[in-house]
Structures are given as structure tokens and as C-alpha cells.
């Protein structure tokens with residue numbers, strides 16, 4: 001970590017979701033004076049009272065510290081907040097819109113709201129994931145030569161947002177206004193991270209290029225897992241053998257029920273539309289998206305097979321609903337996608353997730369893991385919560401009507417499940433437990 005000192009700046013963050021709240025609280029922890037703005041008045045009131053309602057380790061503590069120290073505030077009106085800002089970070093949603101492109105309405109609303117209230121020289125920074133050309137378009141909407149637009153995409157992962165923000169592998173900043181990107185990069189100087197300073201279009205494309213690469217890597221792994229099953233190989237051994245190659249790397253090699261979450265699905269879709277807009281047929285990326293649907297469908301077929309071939313009336317217990325462990329976010333969760341198809345085929349579903357409470361359409365949400373096993377024909381692991389490994393599988397077996405366990409995350413110890421008199425099927429694994437070949 002460099003010993004570089006942060007020069008405190010007045011910063012406004014618009015949008016207090018996973019990205020905005022993390023950005024605001026972390027920039028305040030670096031010594032900046034941060035005002036966070038949101039349209040959701042009830043949320044602003046909760047945050048101003050120190051209440052954080054998303055599951056992100058360390059975030060509530062940082063918010064509390066900023067409020068106590070007095071350099072972090074939450075307000076409802078963006079226009080007043082931005083009047084003396086050196087930089088305004090846009091962290092509003094850019095969901096998948098009609099036709100699959102990113103919906104930029106929230107960004108446009110904020111730009112229209114604050115455009116003429118921004119002080120001269122203030123950098124307007126897009127941290128939201130936005131299509132290439134958005135910085136230029138925002139510049140046109142603003143119509144001001146004295147307000148540079150800067151792209152500063154965010155790479156944090158949910159569940160480790162604070163850790164990722166404060167220990168980034170890189171900071172990417174791009175602008176077409178000379179010096180503006182460097183000024184925004186300076187706000188992060190205390191983190192000592194390498195920075196990539198470039199033009200706006202390149203910075204905007206980095207974000208999609210990175211997320212879509214990760215999605216393609218996962219689709220590739222899921223396809224290799226399918227080959228493993230057909231060829232009698234073991235995905236754990238195959239990915240371990242691949243991962244030792246530093247050019248490939250060990251991360252993002254775990255097969256699963258398909259990739260999901262609030263970013264990869266919408267960002268793959270958006271990049272496909274961006275490619276279309278310049279008449280490039282991005283078949284490689286389209287195949288990764290198709291493979292993700294095929295993986296979900298293979299999981300459904302496996303569950304149907306485990307239920308005896310017919311899902312109508314089958315009782316299926318689901319362990320996990322969040323799109324990955326460590327978060328309570330259900331947006332675009334593969335678990336919910338699997339559940340909705342099972343439900344459409346007439347299965348009765350009971351689900352449990354340690355981070356999810358309350359009813360969801362088409363299923364009963366239980367308040368403990370054992371409830372999902374009661375009378376179940378099949379129990380399916382869909383999210384890799386470590387606590388599922390520690391369940392008493394003999395007790396689960398006694399509660400079940402059938403004896404099948406489908407483990408879409410290869411999370412469980414197969415031997416433990418088999419010892420309980422149940423069958424176990426993982427992904428890309430032989431039906432019986434095989435330990436990965438260890439390479440030292």
C-alpha cells in the first residue's frame with residue numbers, strides 16, 4: 001500500500017444501493033466529505049439513523065463511523081447536495097431494458113435534475129455500468145463545457161463489497177476532458193491500487209468486457225462439467241489441473257446452476273446489444289448466454305429424473321435462493337429461475353435460505369433447512385452456503401419421502417450424504433464421491 005495521502009474532497013454519491021452506499025461509506029472512510037442522495041425517502045431516513053438494510057460485511061460499521069465523525073450524510077435532494085461538490089458519482093440502477101439494452105432512464109433523470117446546479121469544474125462521474133458512448137451523451141445532455149464527464153466503472157462483488165472497494169485490483173477512470181480522469185483517480189490515491197487512466201469509451205467498455213469475460217469463463221466451465229459427466233471425468237480434478245496455469249487462474253472455475261445476479265445477465269445482454277449497434281455479430285458471447293440457459297435446463301432435467309421422471313406433484317426441497325452465498329440479493333438468481341420452471345411443471349416447492357425471509361411466489365419459504373426435507377422427494381442445493389455442509393444428513397434422510405439429493409454447487413461431502421442412505425448427484429462428477437487429484 002502506498003503511503004500517499006488523500007486530499008479530502010467534497011463528494012456527492014447519487015443512489016445508495018450496493019454500489020452507492022459502499023462508495024459513499026468507503027470514500028468517507030478515506031477522509032472525504034461525502035453526501036449520499038437517494039430518491040427513496042424511507043431509505044434515506046434509515047441510513048441517516050445508521051441502519052443499513054443490505055447484507056454487506058463491514059458496511060454498517062463504516063456508515064456508523066462516517067455519521068459519528070460527521071463526514072458522511074444522507075439526504076433526499078440531489079440539487080442542493082451537489083452545489084459545492086468536487087465530484088458527483090452516479091450509482092443509480094441501469095437494469096436490462098426492453099430489447100435487452102441497458103435502461104439509462106435513472107441516469108438521465110439525475111442528469112436532468114442536477115445539470116444546471118453543478119458547480120463549474122465539478123466532475124460528473126458514472127459509476128453505474130453504462131453503454132459505451134454514455135459519457136459523450138451525458139455531455140450533450142448537460143451542454144456545459146465546464147463540467148467534465150468521467151467514467152469510473154465499479155468492479156466490487158456483492159457480499160465482499162467493502163473489502164473489494166477498499167482493496168481494488170485496479171481503478172479504471174476515463175474521460176475525454178484532459179486532466180479530469182486523473183483528478184478522479186486521485187480521490188482513490190490512498191488505496192495504492194494501480195489505475196488505468198484512459199478515454200471515456202475505453203473505460204466504459206472495460207466494465208462490460210470484464211463481466212462478459214467472467215460470464216464466458218463460467219459457461220465454459222459448465223460446458224466442460226457436462227463433458228466430464230459424459231466422458232467419466234471429474235470436474236474438480238479438471239479445474240484444479242487448469243487453474244494451476246496462471247494464464248487461466250484458479251478463480252471462477254466452479255460449475256453451478258448457471259451464473260446470475262444483478263450484473264452478469266444484464267451486462268451480457270447489454271454488450272450483445274452494443275455489438276449489434278455497430279453491426280458486429282458477437283456469436284461467442286451469445287453462445288455463453290445460450291449455454292447458461294442450457295445449464296439451467298440440464299439441472300431441471302436432473303431434478304425431474306431424481307423425482308422419478310415427472311415433476312407434477314413432486315415435492316422438491318430447495319437449499320438456497322440467493323444468487324450466490326454471502327448475499328441476500330435475489331435479483332436474477334439462478335435458484336429462482338430453477339424454482340419457477342419446477343413450479344410451472346407442477347412441483348410443490350419448499351425452500352430455505354439463511355439470508356431470505358418471507359414469502360415468494362410459487363413456493364413456501366421455510367425458516368430452517370430441515371423443513372425443506374419434510375416429505376421431499378428430492379432435495380436440491382442451489383446456493384453454496386457453507387452451513388449446508390454441516391447439516392445432519394441422517395436427520396434429513398429420515399424426514400424425506402424420497403432419497404435423492406441434487407447438489408448443483410458440488411458443495412456437500414458426497415460420502416456423508418451416501419452414508420445417510422441418500423443418493424447424491426453433483427455437477428460434472430461421477431455419481432460416487434471421487435477426490436480431486438492433488439497436484440503439488
Ligand SMILES: NC(=O)c1ccc[n+]([C@@H]2O[C@H](COP(=O)([O-])OP(=O)(O)OC[C@H]3O[C@@H](n4cnc5c(N)ncnc54)[C@H](O)[C@@H]3O)[C@@H](O)[C@H]2O)c1
Nearest residue numbers: 015016017018019038039040091092094106128129154158
Ligand atoms: N450490485 C453490484 O454488485 C454492482 C457492482 C458494480 C457495478 N454495479 C452497477 O452499479 C449500478 C447500481 O447498482 P446497485 O446494485 O447498487 O443498484 P441498487 O438497485 O442496489 O441501488 C440503486 C439505488 O439508486 C436509487 N435511485 C434510483 N433512481 C434514483 C434517482 N433518480 N436519484 C437518486 N437515487 C436513485 C435507488 O433508490 C437505489 O437505492 C448499476 O449500474 C450496476 O450495474 C453494480
Ligand SMILES: O=c1ccn([C@@H]2O[C@H](COP(=O)(O)OP(=O)(O)O[C@H]3O[C@H](CO)[C@@H](O)[C@H](O)[C@H]3O)[C@@H](O)[C@H]2O)c(=O)[nH]1
Nearest residue numbers: 154155156157158252253254255256259260261263323324
Ligand atoms: O466459480 C464461480 C464463480 C461465480 N459463479 C456464479 O457467478 C455469478 C456471479 O458471481 P459474482 O461475480 O461473484 O457476483 P457479483 O457480485 O454479481 O459480481 C459480478 O458482477 C459485479 C457487477 O457488475 C462486478 O462488479 C463483479 O466484478 C462481478 O464479479 C453467481 O451466480 C455465482 O454463483 C459460479 O457459478 N462459479
